[in-house]
Amino acid sequence: MTFIKTKVGRRSFIKSSAVAGGGMMIGFSWLAGCKTEPMIEEEILQMPAEWFNINGFLKIGDNGVVTIMSPNPEIGQNIKTSMPMLVAEELDIDWKKVVVEQAPLNTDLYKRQLAGGSQSIRQGWKSLRMAGATARRVLCEAAAKAWEVPVEEITTDAGMLFHKATEKSAHYGEFASAAAEIEIPEEVELKSVKDFKIIGNSKRNVDGKKIVTGQPLFGLDTQREGMLHAMIQHPPAFGMKLKSVDDSAAKSMPGIKDVFTINTYPDAEKKQWCDVDAFSDLVVVVGNSTWEVMQAKEVLKVEWEATSGFENSASHTEKMAAFAGKAKEARKDGNPEAAFKNAAEIIERSYTAPFLAHNCMEPMNFFADVKDGKAELVGPVQTPEFMEKSVSTRLGIPLENIDIQMTRMGGGFGRRLYGHFLVEAALISQKVGAPIKLTYTREDDMTFGTYRPAYHATYRAALDENKNLIAFHIKAGGIPESPLFANRFPAGAVDNYLAESWSLESNISTGAWRAPRSNFIAGAEQAFLDEVAEKMGKDPIQFRLDLLEKAKNNPVGEKNDYDAARYAGVLKLVRDKSNWGKADAGLNRGVSAYFCHNSYVANVLDLKVENGKPIVDKVYCAVDCGIVVNPDAAKNMMEGGTVDGIGHALFSGLTFKDGVPEQSNFDKYRLIRHSEAPKEIEVHFVKSEIDPTGLGEPPFPPIIGAVANALYKATGKRVYDQPFVKEGALLG
Amino acid sequence: MATFNLKINGKNQEVEADPNTPMLWVLRDTLGLVGTKYGCGIAACGACTIHVDGIAMRSCQMPVSKVKDQSITTIEGLSENGNHPVQKAWMEHDVPQCGYCQAGQIMSAASLLNDNSNPSDADIDAAMNGNICRCGTYTRIKAAIKTAAKG
Ligand code: FES
Ligand code: FES
Numbered sequence: 001m002t003f004i005k006t007k008v009g010r011r012s013f014i015k016s017s018a019v020a021g022g023g024m025m026i027g028f029s030w031l032a033g034c035k036t037e038p039m040i041e042e043e044i045l046q047m048p049a050e051w052f053n054i055n056g057f058l059k060i061g062d063n064g065v066v067t068i069m070s071p072n073p074e075i076g077q078n079i080k081t082s083m084p085m086l087v088a089e090e091l092d093i094d095w096k097k098v099v100v101e102q103a104p105l106n107t108d109l110y111k112r113q114l115a116g117g118s119q120s121i122r123q124g125w126k127s128l129r130m131a132g133a134t135a136r137r138v139l140c141e142a143a144a145k146a147w148e149v150p151v152e153e154i155t156t157d158a159g160m161l162f163h164k165a166t167e168k169s170a171h172y173g174e175f176a177s178a179a180a181e182i183e184i185p186e187e188v189e190l191k192s193v194k195d196f197k198i199i200g201n202s203k204r205n206v207d208g209k210k211i212v213t214g215q216p217l218f219g220l221d222t223q224r225e226g227m228l229h230a231m232i233q234h235p236p237a238f239g240m241k242l243k244s245v246d247d248s249a250a251k252s253m254p255g256i257k258d259v260f261t262i263n264t265y266p267d268a269e270k271k272q273w274c275d276v277d278a279f280s281d282l283v284v285v286v287g288n289s290t291w292e293v294m295q296a297k298e299v300l301k302v303e304w305e306a307t308s309g310f311e312n313s314a315s316h317t318e319k320m321a322a323f324a325g326k327a328k329e330a331r332k333d334g335n336p337e338a339a340f341k342n343a344a345e346i347i348e349r350s351y352t353a354p355f356l357a358h359n360c361m362e363p364m365n366f367f368a369d370v371k372d373g374k375a376e377l378v379g380p381v382q383t384p385e386f387m388e389k390s391v392s393t394r395l396g397i398p399l400e401n402i403d404i405q406m407t408r409m410g411g412g413f414g415r416r417l418y419g420h421f422l423v424e425a426a427l428i429s430q431k432v433g434a435p436i437k438l439t440y441t442r443e444d445d446m447t448f449g450t451y452r453p454a455y456h457a458t459y460r461a462a463l464d465e466n467k468n469l470i471a472f473h474i475k476a477g478g479i480p481e482s483p484l485f486a487n488r489f490p491a492g493a494v495d496n497y498l499a500e501s502w503s504l505e506s507n508i509s510t511g512a513w514r515a516p517r518s519n520f521i522a523g524a525e526q527a528f529l530d531e532v533a534e535k536m537g538k539d540p541i542q543f544r545l546d547l548l549e550k551a552k553n554n555p556v557g558e559k560n561d562y563d564a565a566r567y568a569g570v571l572k573l574v575r576d577k578s579n580w581g582k583a584d585a586g587l588n589r590g591v592s593a594y595f596c597h598n599s600y601v602a603n604v605l606d607l608k609v610e611n612g613k614p615i616v617d618k619v620y621c622a623v624d625c626g627i628v629v630n631p632d633a634a635k636n637m638m639e640g641g642t643v644d645g646i647g648h649a650l651f652s653g654l655t656f657k658d659g660v661p662e663q664s665n666f667d668k669y670r671l672i673r674h675s676e677a678p679k680e681i682e683v684h685f686v687k688s689e690i691d692p693t694g695l696g697e698p699p700f701p702p703i704i705g706a707v708a709n710a711l712y713k714a715t716g717k718r719v720y721d722q723p724f725v726k727e728g729a730l731l732g
Numbered sequence: 733m734a735t736f737n738l739k740i741n742g743k744n745q746e747v748e749a750d751p752n753t754p755m756l757w758v759l760r761d762t763l764g765l766v767g768t769k770y771g772c773g774i775a776a777c778g779a780c781t782i783h784v785d786g787i788a789m790r791s792c793q794m795p796v797s798k799v800k801d802q803s804i805t806t807i808e809g810l811s812e813n814g815n816h817p818v819q820k821a822w823m824e825h826d827v828p829q830c831g832y833c834q835a836g837q838i839m840s841a842a843s844l845l846n847d848n849s850n851p852s853d854a855d856i857d858a859a860m861n862g863n864i865c866r867c868g869t870y871t872r873i874k875a876a877i878k879t880a881a882k883g
Contacts, residue, residue: 075830076828076829076830076831076867077829078829202826204823204826205826205828205831207828207831208822208823208826208828209814209823211828211831211834211835212807212814212819212822212823212828212834212835212838213767213807213808213810213811213813213814213819214765214766214767214768214806214807214808214810214835215767216766216767217831218769218831218832220766220769220770221766223764223766229761254733254750289753289757289761289762290757290760290761290770291750291753291754291757291761292750294773295750359866360830360832360866361769361771361777361779361830361832361833361864361865361866361867362769362771362830362832363770363771408830408831409830410769410830410831410832410833411830411832411866411867412830413866439770441773442771442772442773442774442777632826633826636826636829636869636872637829639868639869639871639872640829640867640868640869641868642868643868643869643870643871644866644867644868647868665772665773665774665776666771666772666774666776666777666864667772667774667776671864671866672868672870673861673862673864673870674856674857674860674861674863674870674873674874675857675858675861677868677870677871677874678871679853679871680871681871
């Protein structure tokens with residue numbers, strides 16, 4: 001048993017009444033459902049007459065129904081289901097009696113309300129279970145008092161309280177009112193892993209039915225009485241700003257209310273990390289409907305002027321290769337210079353990857369209603385707490401008068417960490433004095449991005465005359481940041497090791513993009529290791545396992561940023577599940593493994609090339625993310641990340657010509673489609689009692705290496721530059 | 733502006749709109765049927781898929797003036813209570829991640845199954861290739877379509 005000091009403050013004693021008129025009927029199966037049960041039972045959950053707030057994370061109805069607040073923004077990582085599962089586990093409630101609600105923004109209570117870094121489950125693991133456990137404890141105390149028995153003798157099960165000796169029992173709702181009056185305890189007991197009933201059992205997406213029936217859930221679905229529609233026009237190229245605008249034609253278009261300009265970030269010093277000022281002088285069109293605003297935008301006559309030089313992708317690879325000479329040392333073990341000098345053979349390879357747009361399916365948007373010194377903002381953002389500050393700073397409205405409401409998001413992938421669109425929406429609403437919804441067209445979204453940087457890495461390996469690996473060198477950089485993680489594998493496994501880093505400034509706005517930096521460096525490293533293993537005459541899995549064995553037993557250096565045993569664990573699991581080395585006849589298999597965002601993933605991928613096109617037959621994934629909270633949802637994340645990784649490795653890229661993004665919609669920007677997805681994905685989790693870690697990002701990086709290595713098997717040619725499938729060209 | 737009499741989800745609706753307005757925006761902005769999603773506006777992503785006389789169409793490229801007396805079905809009208817076989821299969825397979833593309837995916841899948849009650853993998857790929865899912869739920873979608881075909 002774990003004892004933890006509770007940090008949950010004294011709760012409020014507010015009782016909130018349920019819907020007037022004595023309750024509302026809702027089908028529970030679309031609020032919470034379990035995969036193993038028959039489909040869509042028409043059982044109806046009666047809403048309570050009265051709710052009792054227990055501790056801010058949950059309220060209990062007089063009939064035993066429980067509302068659990070989901071604290072974090074939902075971007076498709078399914079935490080709106082899995083985080084409440086943690087609360088429900090310790091509360092010891094029947095999941096069928098649970099209703100999930102999106103929590104308001106209140107970081108005093110909920111702490112980290114942010115979607116990023118695959119950290120929601122990891123960082124919520126203790127606090128959410130504590131919220132459930134403290135609530136269970138006060139229910140037990142309330143029952144003990146009423147039944148006049150010692151609290152230690154009270155047991156619970158699935159929302160029921162029991163006292164065995166006196167054969168008393170009651171559901172939670174019967175003591176909710178009394179429990180709400182009891183002080184939250186200082187110490188709570190958390191369950192041990194073997195006692196989990198909800199954690200580890202698949203629960204369906206709590207928004208599932210709303211999604212498949214098209215209910216309003218997303219920011220873009222926001223509608224309000226008197227709401228106007230707004231769009232922005234930003235400069236066409238990075239390195240340009242607004243010079244002048246002739247809005248006469250636009251203003252006279254039907255349905256148009258106003259055309260004006262705003263400046264989102266006049267003071268660069270007041271910017272936070274999540275503010276983006278690549279384009280801060282914007283032309284705004286406001287009107288009655290999205291379509292009318294779109295039409296008016298077309299007839300704007302805007303003059304732009306250059307502020308700095310323009311980027312060109314055509315020269316990026318050359319520029320990066322040239323700049324790599326200016327790299328700075330990030331880690332050195334042993335004497336790599338001497339080892340390379342004495343090597344019998346040196347293998348050197350360079351890898352590149354282009355800028356990528358996030359391309360969330362729901363384009364950037366936000367609702368804002370700014371009036372009477374207050375701002376209400378509703379929509380999709382991964383960093384509501386930070387953006388509250390940005391809006392406050394820019395509009396001069398105190399923080400307590402800003403209310404940001406989180407909606408379900410049509411994808412995040414890091415794009416919605418950068419919420420400049422909240423500042424834009426707030427300024428627009430303030431200016432027109434009405435509630436507005438700002439919508440980015442797909443073109444706006446793709447050409448005003450916070451892109452994944454362009455990267456370049458050169459790897460070198462030194463072999464002695466017996467084909468032993470004696471030195472390893474990586475020099476990695478990018479525009480505008482380096483993808484290097486100097487202390488990651490194979491650091492720690494090679495005696496002579498050198499890691500160097502460089503970066504090249506740019507006026508293109510970039511930012512975190514699903515598994516930042518790992519999303520490139522994993523694929524490069526894992527493709528290079530494959531080539532090294534081949535030169536050494538070793539099986540690529542055994543080669544990695546040998547290195548990990550060394551890193552475990554006899555590590556080089558101290559700051560190695562991985563657990564060699566867990567790393568080896570996923571490799572062994574994927575080897576066994578894929579029958580590696582045994583059933584490979586006729587298959588073109590690639591292997592890869594990576595550790596990032598606290599989770600370990602290994603892949604084996606089988607593909608063939610037909611008519612110059614890759615067909616991925618099967619992918620095996622082995623994952624170690626500690627305890628798996630919601631297995632089927634975790635599997636879904638693994639499958640999705642795998643498909644996403646394969647798609648970006650093969651097809652995607654954003655290129656620039658004179659500062660202008662050359663792709664602005666899905667006709668030119670290639671995303672993976674149905675027919676290109678793997679035919680089968682198998683996911684295997686390492687059984688573990690280690691605290692859980694996230695899965696939003698970890699599936700993405702390694703699969704790129706597996707694709708590269710399998711392509712080599714299929715075609716006999718190594719691929720170094722992403723995307724591997726070039727427009728108009730065939731593989732093989 | 734002109735007045736159009738539309739048949740949407742079995743109901744007659746009168747709307748005022750510019751004749752060129754795509755059905756997508758008539759549905760979303762004028763009628764408040766926001767289940768149909770905007771993703772690209774150029775018929776390249778499938779998020780806006782609706783049924784026009786039972787056939788899957790991209791509503792972002794369909795001017796309201798072209799609809800005439802054809803009957804429109806949106807995700808909200810696909811079934812009474814989410815019990816269309818495709819919707820049930822989607823829930824059984826717990827397909828969605830972010831969920832944004834799924835209304836379009838479901839409308840394309842339902843139209844496919846109307847024409848072809850037992851689609852092969854190649855049939856599914858052909859019918860669904862216009863529907864992008866950035867979250868990568870393609871394998872689950874295929875499994876769900878097969879379940880819906882059986883049930
Ligand atoms: S919005 Fe119509 S196909 Fe993309
Ligand atoms: S579920 Fe997110 S785009 Fe398909």
